[in-house]
Amino acid sequence: MSLAELICPAGTPAALRTAVDAGADAVYCGFQDATNARNFPGLNFTPDELAEAVTYAHARGTKVLLALNTYPPAGKVDLWRHAADTGARLGVDAFIVADMGVADYIARMYPGVRLHLSVQAAASSPEAIRYYCENFGVKRVVLPRILTIPEIRQIRREIPCEIETFIFGNHGLMVEGRCSLTNYLTGQSTNMDGVCSPASDVEYVRDADGSMSSQLAGFTIDRFGPEEKAGYPTICKGRYAAPHRPEGYYAFEEPISLNLSRLLPDLIEAGVHAFKIEGRQRSKSYVRGVVRAFRAAVDDIKAGREANIADLIALTEGQKQTQGAFETKKWR
Amino acid sequence: MAVNTMTKLTLGPIAYHWSADARRDFYARIADEAPVDEVYLGEVICSKRAPFHEADLPATIERLERAGKRVILSTLAEVMLKRERKATEDIAEMVSPEIEVNNAAGLYARGKRPHRIGPFMNAYNDATIAWMAGQGATHVCLPAEMPAPAIAAAAQAAVALGLGVEVQVYGRASLAVSARCYHARAHGRTKDNCQFVCEEDPDGMPLRTRDDRPILRVNGIQTLSESYVDLLPEAARLIADGVTHLRLMPQAVDMVAVAQVFRDVLDGRVPTGEADARLATLSGDAGLSNGFYHGTAGYRRIAAAAPA
Numbered sequence: 266m267s268l269a270e271l272i273c274p275a276g277t278p279a280a281l282r283t284a285v286d287a288g289a290d291a292v293y294c295g296f297q298d299a300t301n302a303r304n305f306p307g308l309n310f311t312p313d314e315l316a317e318a319v320t321y322a323h324a325r326g327t328k329v330l331l332a333l334n335t336y337p338p339a340g341k342v343d344l345w346r347h348a349a350d351t352g353a354r355l356g357v358d359a360f361i362v363a364d365m366g367v368a369d370y371i372a373r374m375y376p377g378v379r380l381h382l383s384v385q386a387a388a389s390s391p392e393a394i395r396y397y398c399e400n401f402g403v404k405r406v407v408l409p410r411i412l413t414i415p416e417i418r419q420i421r422r423e424i425p426c427e428i429e430t431f432i433f434g435n436h437g438l439m440v441e442g443r444c445s446l447t448n449y450l451t452g453q454s455t456n457m458d459g460v461c462s463p464a465s466d467v468e469y470v471r472d473a474d475g476s477m478s479s480q481l482a483g484f485t486i487d488r489f490g491p492e493e494k495a496g497y498p499t500i501c502k503g504r505y506a507a508p509h510r511p512e513g514y515y516a517f518e519e520p521i522s523l524n525l526s527r528l529l530p531d532l533i534e535a536g537v538h539a540f541k542i543e544g545r546q547r548s549k550s551y552v553r554g555v556v557r558a559f560r561a562a563v564d565d566i567k568a569g570r571e572a573n574i575a576d577l578i579a580l581t582e583g584q585k586q587t588q589g590a591f592e593t594k595k596w597r
Numbered sequence: 598m599a600v601n602t603m604t605k606l607t608l609g610p611i612a613y614h615w616s617a618d619a620r621r622d623f624y625a626r627i628a629d630e631a632p633v634d635e636v637y638l639g640e641v642i643c644s645k646r647a648p649f650h651e652a653d654l655p656a657t658i659e660r661l662e663r664a665g666k667r668v669i670l671s672t673l674a675e676v677m678l679k680r681e682r683k684a685t686e687d688i689a690e691m692v693s694p695e696i697e698v699n700n701a702a703g704l705y706a707r708g709k710r711p712h713r714i715g716p717f718m719n720a721y722n723d724a725t726i727a728w729m730a731g732q733g734a735t736h737v738c739l740p741a742e743m744p745a746p747a748i749a750a751a752a753q754a755a756v757a758l759g760l761g762v763e764v765q766v767y768g769r770a771s772l773a774v775s776a777r778c779y780h781a782r783a784h785g786r787t788k789d790n791c792q793f794v795c796e797e798d799p800d801g802m803p804l805r806t807r808d809d810r811p812i813l814r815v816n817g818i819q820t821l822s823e824s825y826v827d828l829l830p831e832a833a834r835l836i837a838d839g840v841t842h843l844r845l846m847p848q849a850v851d852m853v854a855v856a857q858v859f860r861d862v863l864d865g866r867v868p869t870g871e872a873d874a875r876l877a878t879l880s881g882d883a884g885l886s887n888g889f890y891h892g893t894a895g896y897r898r899i900a901a902a903a904p905a
Binding site for chain 1: 674675676677681682685686700701702704705706717719721722723724725726727728729732740741742743744746747748749750751754770771772773774775776777778779782783784787788789802803804805806807808809810812813815820822888889892893894895896897
């Protein structure tokens with residue numbers, strides 16, 4: 266039976282306390298360096314902050330998961346090992362990993378601590394998942410956001426570990442852990458540095474005709490009319506021209522966020538063990554609202570009541586939403 | 598004087614949906630004329646394309662081997678559907694030729710039998726390479742975005758373990774894969790009813806920014822760099838740092854001539870500067886880039902330092 270745990274983002278110590286108080290079953294966080302995939306300025310934890318966070322969370326029955334989910338380039342592996350050592354010393358409940366060398370190190374050094382396979386490992390088949398389970402003792406896989414619910418149900422039958430899926434937040438289009446788009450334009454790597462379309466490289470440029478270009482490292486990722494709201498220049502959410510689309514179109518995906526609240530009952534029935542809310546870069550008030558709403562919805566479903574998802578819909582009001590690949594193969 | 602005649606020149610798998618006829622002609626020429634030592638075959642990007650050309654594989658392998666090339670079969674980068682799992686398993690069960698694995702599903706199926714690690718496997722560091730070597734890996738192709746110091750450290754570790762080390766030195770860099778087909782999307786279709794529209798773009802579908810600057814190339818579920826990676830000027834340093842194999846990725850240009858340019862430099866017959874100018878001409882409109890190697894934005898072209 267699915268326990269339907271809620272796994273909530275903690276980009277800062279304050280967001281962590283907020284998520285814990287709002288009813289998170291577990292929070293996930295990272296250190297202030299390249300060892301995690303949200304290595305953004307102003308985010309993440311010092312070792313001292315993580316120590317306090319673990320104490321705070323554990324006192325309230327909430328687990329702390331440490332993301333070490335980037336890929337160390339050769340010559341820098343020690344940074345990841347030291348982060349694992351620190352996390353183990355501070356008593357985190359699980360490590361979220363992607364790199365095989367990092368997984369192997371933790372499995373050997375800290376066999377008592379749970380390993381979760383990050384979405385950054387891109388394990389999308391029973392065989393790939395079993396590889397990590399059998400070799401590193403992985404207890405849970407975070408599935409890539411590319412599978413339909415029937416496919417998830419089938420995978421569940423064929424693997425020996427728990428499944429975690431994303432249910433809400435930013436909707437990445439590329440297979441995680443296999444994307445170098447940011448490095449191609451900016452020189453900072455998502456896999457090696459934990460950076461994606463970094464704010465330091467963003468510029469909004471007003472053109473002579475009143476339109477606005479949102480640029481990343483000097484590349485125009487999108488252009489907006491005087492009446493349009495200019496969006497953040499994430500490469501895979503940009504508008505480009507192709508030979509058959511000279512007018513410009515969202516070549517990969519529209520700026521849209523994932524919201525699976527309507528599918529929660531189906532996901533629980535399919536055997537998904539834990540639901541992940543994206544957004545370590547989000548504000549405290551966002552975290553509070555989303556976690557509270559999902560807490561109530563999950564509790565309702567577990568108690569056999571109809572979940573009130575209106576609050577969840579309201580959270581993304583004014584934004585486009587998608588159920589992505591989860592609902593239909595046509596997404597592909 | 599030769600830079601290093603021990604270094605192997607390889608031809609990576611065709612990323613694009615070239616027709617069966619185009620592939621037969623291409624490999625016939627490679628077999629007869631291209632000075633490459635090793636050739637990777639197989640469909641790496643889209644499992645829907647494989648039925649068009651897999652029937653030709655045995656003949657192509659035979660032809661290339663008869664010409665003295667070592668042939669390696671590469672597996673899919675993305676494994677999700679039943680047919681993709683089956684295709685991966687089938688290759689993993691082969692005794693010959695050698696195989697290159699591009700997804701952990703392939704590692705699972707292969708077990709400890711010998712195999713090569715493909716560029717989609719994210720072998721970024723010594724610890725991961727050591728783990729893979731312990732599981733039967735004999736050779737590793739490093740990710741295209743790695744900078745020089747990491748390449749050197751990874752190569753040193755791999756060579757110490759007796760592994761071959763490969764780096765892409767020519768052609769578009771793979772920047773991303775997705776479950777969604779962007780070729781189908783551009784034509785208002787989905788992956789399931791794509792009608793193989795990707796065949797129209799033998800060198801990828803160009804994307805331009807809205808102020809008309811070339812930026813990326815689409816190849817089905819794959820996104821590639823607009824520029825061709827060119828590490829010809831860096832070849833000597835790659836080899837000095839322990840890299841044993843240099844990979845040319847097939848593009849819609851004269852790949853026999855491209856291979857000859859690299860071979861001439863490796864054999865010390867043509868100075869690098871002259872050879873690189875020739876490579877630029879052969880590459881047509883494509884810009885050349887080496888930014889990843891130099892630790893900067895991948896699309897950039899960094900001028901070679903003056904020889905010491």
